[in-house]
Amino acid sequence: MIEVAKEAAIESGKITLSLQGKRHTFIGKEKLGDFTTEADITSEKKILSILQTKFPDHNFISEEIGKIDNGSDYWWIIDPLDGTIPYTSGLRTFGVSIGLLKDKKPILGVVNLPAMESLFWAEEGKGAFLNGQEVKVKANNDLSEAIVAFGLGHRQERQKMLNELVMPIADEVRYPPVVDCAVFGGSMVAAGIYDAFVHYAYPWDFAAAAVLTTEAGGKVTDLKGKPIDWFQPRIMYVASNGLLHDEILSLIE
Incomplete structure (x- = not known):
């Protein structure tokens, strides 16, 4: 499952990068300052097309479409474009996030920061990685x-x-x-x-x-x-x- 999630994050990251410099139409949500753009929607469609092809019986929660409950123990939790405001402002701090829960517990995660060429992934019990190199939290207690x-x-x-x-x-x-x-x-x-x-x-x-x-x-x-x-x-x-x-x-x- 991790390889499929990585593929989805990489492909959607390509979409967000290709659309970043274009003029964006903002669609307001229920909160002031919470927006979506065509890049969010296009990225989400790519992620779902990959995940649903491989795991059609799984459940999905995504920022734009909401919840798809198929009665599975698995829930994919997706943000197709986090950081919409910095993204549309031309900054590099935006990303794609794909997490997976099993029995309500996170077991897998992939984050793609495409403008930084940084792909993070982790699976339960297998460590966390950035572009193939294992990462660890800072050992600071002060x-x-x-x-x-x-x-x-x-x-x-x-x-x-x-x-x-x-x-x-x-x-x-x-x-x-x-x-x-x-x-x-x-x-x-x-x-x-x-x-x-x-x-x-x-x-x-x-x-x-x-x-x-x-x-x-x-x-x-x-x-x-x-x-x-x-x-x-x-x-x-x-x-x-x-x-x-x-x-x-x-x-x-």
Whole structure:
């Protein structure tokens, strides 16, 4: 299954790259600041065509089409283009995310950051990889030396995020960057670049990156330190190197 997921992520990444420089028509969703474009839709169609051909009986949750429930124990959770705003602004921080749950637990993840030529993948019990090289989380247990990144979400949520999440942590760490693409932020934890990433996100934003992070030696939970419920509409979560996880949670309780 991992090879099929990689193929889907690579092919959809080619589509997003080919369309990035074109003029985009934005289609607003239910939240101010949440948009989709023809690139999202075309990328999603490519991913689904590959996955559904190989696994027609599996279930699917994708950002654009929603849920397809075939009664399977397997759920593919897909973001065909995460980081639409940086993507349409010409930035490189956008990506394709394909995760797989079995019995409600993430077991496989692929993230393609095509503008960076970075393909991440991981399977349960087999480690995490970037372009074929195994990656590990950063072995840092000193919060004052940590890089803890944040996603600030939609415009109307940012003040709450700043007050309740960013400010309690920002003064305790070495650097608190704001990240404009959730799959990028999660992948950077797995790659040992960030020590942690805190975000309020949709399941498709980090299902794949959660597998990457845990297989690289890290930890992913909700703000209470509990496993993620992947069928909630939005989830506040922390992905970390594991060594700093409890300390970060204690600051935002």
